[in-house]
Amino acid sequence: MVTSVGVTTNEEGLIRLLAQIVLFDGFDPLDAIAPYEVLAAGGAITDGTLEAELVSAEGPRQVPSGMSLLSLAATARLEPQRADLIVVPGAAGSFPTGEDDVRDDSIPGILARTLDTPLPGLLKQALDRPGLTVATVCGGSLVLAMAGLITGRPATTHHLGLDGLAATGVVAIDARVVDDGDLVTASSVTSGLDLGLYLLERELGPRVAHAAERLFAHERRGIVWRDTGLAPTVNG
Structure with missing residues (x-):
């Protein structure tokens, strides 16, 4: 069954979450694999409370990463009406040499090509659906920004891309x-x-996050920024 915010539960009323990690041609492998493995581990240590799967906007297929590093199998199609969490990675490619560098193998060029796929439309559906969380890693936020989906909203990306993120009308947060x-x-x-x-x-x-943190021997860094609380009068 489904709760009021769209979260699936089983017959005992236990929450069952589906996380879909999006792959697109030129994706950055670590951007996708790191959250995928952590979320999958969260499911494993909670008896399947959370399921993580690799998906693409086009459906099941082999998806090549950027820089010809590897390819991964998307096992399903991105489905905003079915997912509870969607994670969008950035791209692996050459660094831009200037503001107008959109070479095919450059990170901006790879990200720009996603605009000609079904991905932006599916991500709009995701953001329009109450109860669904869209998350991004590195240049994944630029995919949303270039599609005009997060104008005026706070977001972050790789420090080299913050100016580009701000240029789309996003409130870029370092x-x-x-x-x-x-x-x-x-x-x-x-x-x-x-x-x-x-x-x-x-x-x-x-408790689940702490157990996964111990499993991966990785301590989270920094403070999660939220638009709440007092505003500092001096920024460090």
Whole structure:
């Protein structure tokens, strides 16, 4: 059955969450694998409370990463009406040499090509659905930003991409993880570990997150930025 916010439960009323990690041509492997493995571990240590799967906007297929590093099998199609968490990675490619560098193998070029796929439309459906959380790692937030889906909202990305993120109308925050309710963004590639652990804490509680943290021997870094509390008068 489904709760009021769309979360699936079993016959005993126990929560069952589905996390879909999106793959697209040119994705960064660590951006995808780090949160996938953490979320999958969260499911394993809670008797299957959370299921994680690799998906693509086109459905099951082999998806090549950027820089010809590897390919991963998407086992299902991205389905905003079925998922509870969706994680969008960034791209692996060459660094831009200027503002207009959109070479095919550059990170901006790879991210821009996602706009010509079904992915932006599916991500819009996801953000429009109450109870579903969209999360990103590194350049994944730029996929949403370039599609015009998060204008005016706080988000983060790799520090080299913060200016580009701000240029799209997003409120760019230089933080490890930024939580804006149904949008949770993480900065650079290794922050996918922090994002996965934070999502476990947010969705399943601190005891589960702590157990996963011990399993991976990784302590989350930094403070999760939220638009709450007093505003500092001096920024460090």
